[in-house]
Amino acid sequence: MTDTTPTDAEAACFEAGIKFGSLYHQFAGTPVSPESAPSIARAMEEAIENQPHCVDVTVTPDTDRLAAAIAEGSASYTELTGEFMQVALTIEYEGVRVVAEMELVDGYPLMQPVSVTERE
Amino acid sequence: MTDTTPTDAEAACFEAGIKFGSLYHQFAGTPVSPESAPSIARAMEEAIENQPHCVDVTVTPDTDRLAAAIAEGSASYTELTGEFMQVALTIEYEGVRVVAEMELVDGYPLMQPVSVTERE
Amino acid sequence: MTDTTPTDAEAACFEAGIKFGSLYHQFAGTPVSPESAPSIARAMEEAIENQPHCVDVTVTPDTDRLAAAIAEGSASYTELTGEFMQVALTIEYEGVRVVAEMELVDGYPLMQPVSVTERE
């Protein structure tokens, strides 16, 4: 019979996923411009760093893409989506460190775990 | 027969309401602590100031209430709701200036227009 | 000296605006497909009808636009934004009835009050 109890590394990856889903869906839709992008990026970092096991979050807005999207439309701002930012975060859970990232792949903001390291 | 077309002052109040609903429901639920409250407050101000006809937004976090709520629970943060902030905003629309506020009244965050001034 | 106290009609329009801002920013970013659009539309109606002074909300998803947006991308769903729905709502506040709508105008989801009627 197979043991299906999650390992600490699996639970750590689950925690990393929670942080990404939280960050994305809490803030997607926020009115954003190149000028206001730094403050929302900073708020996202500090908000998610409050969550359990989250030791670092870095949100890097892509102000060039923001400016281009705004230039195409009739408004002076747009709504925040994954195409306008890169995110990296680090989780530590029961001695396991997970680094995960969100980057644009074929125009779709792909979230994925990058490394899983168990402390010796 | 009665004309039911909204006046400029009524449309300006509608705009003020949009900004309050946006601000509240975009950010309610954000993980927040006394330490991270200033960055989310700043991001809320700058995000909503992007919206049309919105000339000023001031979000004042109530860090004492935040600290008290966190002290009651088992986590080191809580979720942002209207009880943890005061908000004032100013709209200008077609020569009408509306000031509106959100304050706690009987434990419920009440949003209301405070003044409607038509420029001479 | 001018009285700047908001009228009941102005306060009613403010309430209508709150509902639109709430509806939009609570649900923008939700993963949506033509198949799931009816359930989110229904939930939006019932959620906002809970709010004070709100007597009716109608959310009509534009499943053709949804299908077209999905066909353009690499995923089987998209994120809800104002371009994928029409909304109409009715507020009653202190004897004033306000009807407001959100419709696409030049590709931008425009929210506006449509009529303001004071009960005799």
Added chain:
Amino acid sequence: MTDTTPTDAEAACFEAGIKFGSLYHQFAGTPVSPESAPSIARAMEEAIENQPHCVDVTVTPDTDRLAAAIAEGSASYTELTGEFMQVALTIEYEGVRVVAEMELVDGYPLMQPVSVTERE
């Protein structure tokens, strides 16, 4: 040297976490009452089932807790938080099935992976 590349099971757990964070932070703050709880629960299920690798989501509102919370306050509704629902979801990713749940533990909505099964 240690290989830190995530396993399929770890990536599957990351995916499960994303869905929980998405579900929670997309919908937290929604105005909810015992009457409207079924429609928001249904919308949450269908919205998150749109996301990649998500084969099933079950959201069970706790209408007794909702009614009790509303009875304590001055409004006829409250805002959705994790204390008002149980959630179970199933992810399938590269032959790995992950079941994860959210339940109240000491008043805090705890999300955790329950089982990780690799298809033979």
